[in-house]
Amino acid sequence: MSDSQPVPHDASAPLTDAEIEHAAALLDAGELVAFPTETVYGLGGDAASPEAVARIYAAKGRPANHPVIVHLPPEGDPQYWAAEWPEAAQKLVEAFWPGPLTLIVKRHARIPDAVSGGQDSVGLRCPSHPVAQRLLAAFSKRRGGHGGVAAPSANRFGHVSPTTAQHVRDEFNAEFNAESSAESGVASGPTVHVLDGGACDVGIESTILDLSRGFPALLRPGHVSPQDIARVLGEAPRLPDGSDATAPRASGTLKAHYAPRTPLALLPFEALEALLAAASDAGETVALVARASRAGAWAEAANVHFVAAPEAPPLYARELYSLLRALDRANVTRILIEKLPDTLEWIAVNDRLGRAAAAFEAQQDSPPDSPRN
Missing domain, CATH: 3.40.50.11030 (Threonylcarbamoyl-AMP synthase, C-terminal domain)
Known part of the structure; x- marks a missing residue:
């Protein structure tokens, strides 16, 4: 684990195994589950299901060509999702996973177009939050060890990302944990089941590094810094300056984003x-x-x-x-x-x-x- 990684947040009331399994079963059934990561809360759906990914886009009001990130458990195999796995990707995984770093690599043909907004690349990351890891492991087990959860931030598109479970409920009038899911009606909007893992430690989204074009390029800065990446790879990544016309589209990189409602x-x-x-x-x-x-x-x-x-x-x-x-x-x-x-x-x-x-x-x-x- 890199020194740049945060210490995972321990929720004051740890979730039970039954609650984690219930959320994994919902994902397995194509439903949406909001869960904490060390960065922000994600709105998760089965990454292998175009229908589940479509529910994520519909819930957020997200443009269909704006890709989502696939989240994997620590024991997951990122190469299952990739058509190519550069040496640089393995070095970064060993240095920063689990942690707030997303890697963009060439997408395997088995991965739905919906995950990548129709591009030939896919974003992969392994979060360090213990609740995220438990959920991802439980879901992956249901998929023979190859389950991945597509999860952009759990908020309406363009709005401020959520760093607590209450923020998610404010956005979606969402259900809270397993015991309430059978009884709680949702007054409006999509049904979103929420796992409460406390406040997020990092507070902003993961660093996104593109490795799909033969060189490292920073698409979205985050907790893992350009200096951190350079120390591992022996070369500094290209920084986003608006001139990289061949860069793949990536989560959270539109000019206007993360905005409050107040000017x-x-x-x-x-x-x-x-x-x-x-x-x-x-x-x-x-x-x-x-x-x-x-x-x-x-x-x-x-x-x-x-x-x-x-x-x-x-x-x-x-x-x-x-x-x-x-x-x-x-x-x-x-x-x-x-x-x-x-x-x-x-x-x-x-x-x-x-x-x-x-x-x-x-x-x-x-x-x-x-x-x-």
């Missing part, structure tokens, strides 16, 4: 001060997320809901999505976030904040109830 602006603090002053003059209450050392008097302003930004990238990542969801409930007209340093250690948090802000870049002067991308 959000990401700017240097000096630019935020002008927006804070304008909001004060207009009598609006806004949220400000910034370093305490920079906030100054704005932290105490009557019209400002101030949140001190975590100073360390891992803590900022862990708290980010819960913070955005809380600010959606804070009765503010806009969320103003101080832009972070443009360094590799902040690349993952900058990626998520940049995509969240992009959903509102054409709406910065629009009313608070403007439609969200």
Whole structure:
């Protein structure tokens, strides 16, 4: 296990074997199960079933050409899912699995097109969360050791990813654990069974590294950093800069993503001060997320809901999505976030904040109830 991997979260009330088996049986029957990983909660379905994968897309409102990631248990065989298995993939598996790293490789012909959005590649990962591992192992056993669970984040497409079971229930009005599934009706939307494994430790989605084209290319930054990858492979991965036209589509890489419902602006603090002053003059209450050392008097302003930004990238990542969801409930007209340093250690948090802000870049002067991308 790599030093960069988080310590898995232990839920205060561990799930029973019966609850895990019930969830595995639901997956086996083509139903959807939301489960915790160390990154975010995933909305899982049988990766070998086009019908189950279609239910995931329908539940999320996800575009059919936007691929999902296949999750495997530690004892699973990633080569079952791959047409090619590069030496680099094996090195990275040995270094970072189980953990928050997704590898993109050429897809085996037996894998449904729906998993990859019609592409010839597939994303694979092995999560480290104990609940995820128990569920994946139980499901894989039902499939002769070759079961995989397709699981994007358990939220409506484009919205903030969930890092607690309650976030999932807020999104889908979902069922909670095995004992409630026989009795709980779902008022609206899809039926989603939820396994509660506590809050996620990493808090943002996995690093996605493409190995399908003969060289390593970072498609989505995450907890496993470019430096971590370079130490294992002996070469730095290509970084996402918008110029890689041949890159496969991957989860969470659209320009506008991870967005709250409240308009959000990401700017240097000096630019935020002008927006804070304008909001004060207009009598609006806004949220400000910034370093305490920079906030100054704005932290105490009557019209400002101030949140001190975590100073360390891992803590900022862990708290980010819960913070955005809380600010959606804070009765503010806009969320103003101080832009972070443009360094590799902040690349993952900058990626998520940049995509969240992009959903509102054409709406910065629009009313608070403007439609969200």
